[in-house]
Amino acid sequence: MPLSRIARLRAILDRSSVARYALLSSVAQMVIQLILETGVAVMHNNELALVSDAYEPALAAAAVKDATTGLSALPATDPRMQLYTAYNLARALFVYHIIYMLATCLQLFFTFDSILHQNSVELVALNTINLGLFGYSLMQFFQSVSTFNALNDILALPALLKSAAPTAAAAAKGLVLKTTSIFHIPSMVVSLLFLAGGAAATYKLHHDFGWAIYKRIGANIGLRRQMMHYFFLMMLLKLDIFFYSTFSLQFLVIQTFADAPMSNTIIHVGVSFIMIFVLVILCMRGVRSENARLMQAFMVGTVGCMGYLAYKLWQATTEARFEPVKRSILFSIVVCLILALATLVNSFICYRNFGTGLKEHVSRQASVRRRREREQQQQQLQHQHLAGSTASVPSAAAYAPSPPQPAAAAPTAAYAQPPQQQQVQYQQHYQQQAPPPQQQQQQQQSAYHQATAYQQTQYSNGGSAYQQQSSSSGYGQQAGGNKSGGTSYA
Numbered sequence: 001m002p003l004s005r006i007a008r009l010r011a012i013l014d015r016s017s018v019a020r021y022a023l024l025s026s027v028a029q030m031v032i033q034l035i036l037e038t039g040v041a042v043m044h045n046n047e048l049a050l051v052s053d054a055y056e057p058a059l060a061a062a063a064v065k066d067a068t069t070g071l072s073a074l075p076a077t078d079p080r081m082q083l084y085t086a087y088n089l090a091r092a093l094f095v096y097h098i099i100y101m102l103a104t105c106l107q108l109f110f111t112f113d114s115i116l117h118q119n120s121v122e123l124v125a126l127n128t129i130n131l132g133l134f135g136y137s138l139m140q141f142f143q144s145v146s147t148f149n150a151l152n153d154i155l156a157l158p159a160l161l162k163s164a165a166p167t168a169a170a171a172a173k174g175l176v177l178k179t180t181s182i183f184h185i186p187s188m189v190v191s192l193l194f195l196a197g198g199a200a201a202t203y204k205l206h207h208d209f210g211w212a213i214y215k216r217i218g219a220n221i222g223l224r225r226q227m228m229h230y231f232f233l234m235m236l237l238k239l240d241i242f243f244y245s246t247f248s249l250q251f252l253v254i255q256t257f258a259d260a261p262m263s264n265t266i267i268h269v270g271v272s273f274i275m276i277f278v279l280v281i282l283c284m285r286g287v288r289s290e291n292a293r294l295m296q297a298f299m300v301g302t303v304g305c306m307g308y309l310a311y312k313l314w315q316a317t318t319e320a321r322f323e324p325v326k327r328s329i330l331f332s333i334v335v336c337l338i339l340a341l342a343t344l345v346n347s348f349i350c351y352r353n354f355g356t357g358l359k360e361h362v363s364r365q366a367s368v369r370r371r372r373e374r375e376q377q378q379q380q381l382q383h384q385h386l387a388g389s390t391a392s393v394p395s396a397a398a399y400a401p402s403p404p405q406p407a408a409a410a411p412t413a414a415y416a417q418p419p420q421q422q423q424v425q426y427q428q429h430y431q432q433q434a435p436p437p438q439q440q441q442q443q444q445q446s447a448y449h450q451a452t453a454y455q456q457t458q459y460s461n462g463g464s465a466y467q468q469q470s471s472s473s474g475y476g477q478q479a480g481g482n483k484s485g486g487t488s489y490a
Contacts (some may be wrong), residue, residue, distance in 0.1 A: 009116050016208060019115050022201040026111035029194040033104045033133070036190065039183040041097040044144065047177045048090055051083075051151065054172035058163035059084055079160040086154055088257040089324040090147050095253045096140055096328055099246045103133055106242055107198075120209040121231035123202040125239055130198050132335070134191040139327050141184040147324050148177045226353045233287060233350055236343045237280050243339055247332045248272035251312065254325060275305045283347055290354040295347060302344045309337050 013020050052059060062074050062084030074081040107129045114122035154160065155175050164172035248268065255265055279301045286294030313333045316322045322329055 005116055009112070012115055012118070016205075018201060018204045018208065022111055022198070022205060023115060025194065025197055025201065026108045029190070030104045030108045032190055033187060034101055036183050036187040037097055037100050037104070040140075040144075040180045040187070041094060043178075043180045043183060044090075044093065044097070047148070047180075048087065050175060050177070051087055051155070054164055054175055055080075055083060055160070056165050058160065059087060061163070079154065079157045080163050082157075083151075083154050083160060086147075086151050086324065089254075090151060092250075092253050092257045092325065093143070093147065095250045096136075096143075099250065100133070100136060100140065102242075102246070103129060103136070107133070110238075114205070114209075118209040119231055119235075120206045121228065121235050123205060123209075124232075125235045127195075127199055127202055128239065130191070130195040134188065134195050135331070136328075137184065137188045137191045139331060141181065141188065143325065143327055144184065145179050145181075148179050150324060151177055223357060226350075226356065229346060229349050229353065230287065233283070233343070233346045236339060236346060237283060240336075240339050240343055241276055241280060243332070243336050244272065244275045247309075247336050248276065250325075250329065250332060254322065254329070271305065271308050274301065279305065283343075287347070287350050288359070290359050292351070292354065295351045299344060299347060299351075302340055302347075306337060306340045306344075309333055309340065313337070 013023065058080040062078075062080045064074075074084075076082075107126060110122050110126040110129060113119070114126060155172075155177075161172060251268060252265065252272075255268065279298055282294050282298040282301070285291065286298060313330070316326060316329045316333060
């Protein structure tokens, strides 16, 4: 039976109290922030429902399109048209509540995945998500305040009261929308607290996860650096998928409510599909199989997507339709640009490392090999457990009277030797026995720290010992498709 992820996670949590704290804290953060964000979304929709009930005729008149131009029949200066535009943009804010809820679930995924695979690089992504949640809660609060203030200014226009619904004229006269600060402020405080707690847990987990990488690839400094670049690239791709998806979703919703041309929507959907799916698949398959053409196609496509993001950044800063949501859309585009640039640089580093031995540790065959090793370990543990349970239950023969003992035999060669030589043989015998599991782990960790310190000393000093080790292991030599010209990693 293969070792399931739940069983692996349970074994890790049993060994590490820090991992238990990190996972429980992540679950609590998701539950609390989902409750608070749900309160924000419900209160926001309730306030907008007051506007639609009081000014339903005005909103219906502004929604009528001209048959020739396809635009609203009312001029832009008409109070009913101003209310219609501000109301639609306020309705579009629901997409930000969905994005925030998805981000809270994403931080739990990164916590679970980093603990399960003992990947310290994904802890960086976890802290990035927590930092983004805190910043997004601040921006969401200010965006909600500015949106409701703009709506209140329009609702206070005397000319707009004439277009109110007859049954709601009294309510429309003194209508003032309330901000959602009653939920936003606790959300910001909770985000800040979990950001600090997650950073503290990350610092402690980083030391525990370093041992897992050592067991996987050994103490080779160069190969460990390549593995860290690979992990960092995989982490960036996961962040790219999330932030590209959220940018595409909010831009699509804003264009829908702002009555943008259909051609812009089709182009946006096509580019978004390439950014989210095609480029990510090219990069993952290219770096794991060390396929140079796939990586080159990925890098060219990433540069093209960065150009598209730069164009959208220019649109968001110059066009009036993005004014109510300018802060959030700029934040999303800037984050996507930073992630795209970081992914491009790191993918180029991984591309230059092709042919140096990393493929044997990250390919599909390596994954199958590690899974078989875990299955063998599980079978050994099951056999040991069965053997221990069988030995602990006494049989019926144990209670039978013992037969008469024969006369003492002559002493063996070991016992016939002098006492000092017997003691030496006893020490050699016990040194050959396997130490307890806890002592084994301590010995292995001590060997890991000693080997790492030695490798770092040799690597920094440029000693001949490291160069000889690199050349003998084939790391410094150039294999098939390496781009460094056959020089050593140093």
